[in-house]
Amino acid sequence: MYIKNRVRELRTANKLTQEELASKVNVTRQTIAAIEKQDYAPSLLLGLLICRVFKVEMGELFWLGGENDDE
Amino acid sequence: MMTNRAGLMIALNFLALVCVGWFSTALYLGNESFAAFVFGETEEFFLSLPLTPLVVMLIIAVVSYFLLKKFSGRKVSFKATLLPPEFSEQDEREKEITARACRNAYVSLTYAVPAVIIILAFEPVFNRLIPASALWILLLIPIVQFSSYYFTIRKYAG
Numbered sequence: 001m002y003i004k005n006r007v008r009e010l011r012t013a014n015k016l017t018q019e020e021l022a023s024k025v026n027v028t029r030q031t032i033a034a035i036e037k038q039d040y041a042p043s044l045l046l047g048l049l050i051c052r053v054f055k056v057e058m059g060e061l062f063w064l065g066g067e068n069d070d071e
Numbered sequence: 072m073m074t075n076r077a078g079l080m081i082a083l084n085f086l087a088l089v090c091v092g093w094f095s096t097a098l099y100l101g102n103e104s105f106a107a108f109v110f111g112e113t114e115e116f117f118l119s120l121p122l123t124p125l126v127v128m129l130i131i132a133v134v135s136y137f138l139l140k141k142f143s144g145r146k147v148s149f150k151a152t153l154l155p156p157e158f159s160e161q162d163e164r165e166k167e168i169t170a171r172a173c174r175n176a177y178v179s180l181t182y183a184v185p186a187v188i189i190i191l192a193f194e195p196v197f198n199r200l201i202p203a204s205a206l207w208i209l210l211l212i213p214i215v216q217f218s219s220y221y222f223t224i225r226k227y228a229g
Contacts, residue, residue, distance in 0.1 A: 027162035030072060030228070040164050 004065035008036040010054045025049040038065075073159045073168065073228035074221075076142045080135065080157035081217045087131045088213055090124035092206050097121050099203035157220065165228075172223035179219035180212065187211050 011021050011032075018032045025032075025046060034040035035050075042050070051061050101118030108116035135156045140147050143161065160166045190208050197204035 028072075028165065031162050031164040034164060043163050046163060 001064055001066040002038065003041040003062055004038060005035060005062045007032070007050060007061065010056065010061065011036075014054060016053075021050070021053065024053050072142075073165060074225045076138075076159050077157045077172075077221050077224040077228075079138065080155070081221055083131050083135055083138075084155070084157065085213065085217060087128050088210060090128045090131075092210055094121060094124040095206050096203040099206060157224075159224075168224060168227045171227060172220045175223045176216045176220045179215050183212055183215035 007021075011018070016024075018029045018036070022029045022032045026049075027046065031040065031042075035042055047058060047062055051058050054061065097120050098118075101116070101120070104113070104116040105118065107113045136147065136152065139151065139156050142159070143151070158169055160169055187208060190211070191205055194205050194208070197208065201207060
């Protein structure tokens with residue numbers, strides 16, 4: 001099981017660059033890139049901070065992915 | 072960026088350690104001469120310390136400070152100068168990768184230290200070829216530690 005997300009989709013919809021989003025949540029651009037590639041599962045705190053930037057609920061941005069998940 | 076920083080800083084760190092080895096070899100030879108003098112085997116002793124490794128170490132310290140400033144993108148605190156410069160902990164992901172790299176470096180030392188102790192048992196043989204060979208054999212420990220740290224960073228930071 002791993003955490004899937006819509007960070008890239010919402011970031012582009014909000015016309016933000018990776019650098020801009022990184023600066024809003026106080027992390028490096030590389031960390032945003034890693035989250036978007038699903039290479040890195042952010043902490044609960046960072047996840048909530050990203051949700052606050054996009055004004056969405058946690059479940060809309062992050063969800064569990066697994067072998068039986070076709071999403 | 073994290074991988075570049077680790078690679079560059081480790082290379083500088085290792086160069087500094089070679090300088091320590093160089094300086095300590097001269098100190099070791101001077102102490103051999105001093106021991107012979109103290110125990111009445113000779114009537115005088117010689118101690119000649121090279122200045123070059125000290126100058127190189129000073130240059131490395133200055134270069135490391137400016138690289139640290141460049142990589143962190145802000146003023147470097149006094150505490151940061153005391154930490155190994157290859158450490159990169161600007162956010163939670165970097166802290167996690169650094170923690171994994173430190174864990175692997177620790178595990179690698181569990182094997183490297185006994186191996187180096189066994190190699191040191193051959194010091195009398197190596198000493199015939201390289202003066203103060205024990206000091207250079209000890210450099211194997213940071214080689215293993217740095218390699219383990221660097222390859223872990225490269226694996227996880229890309």
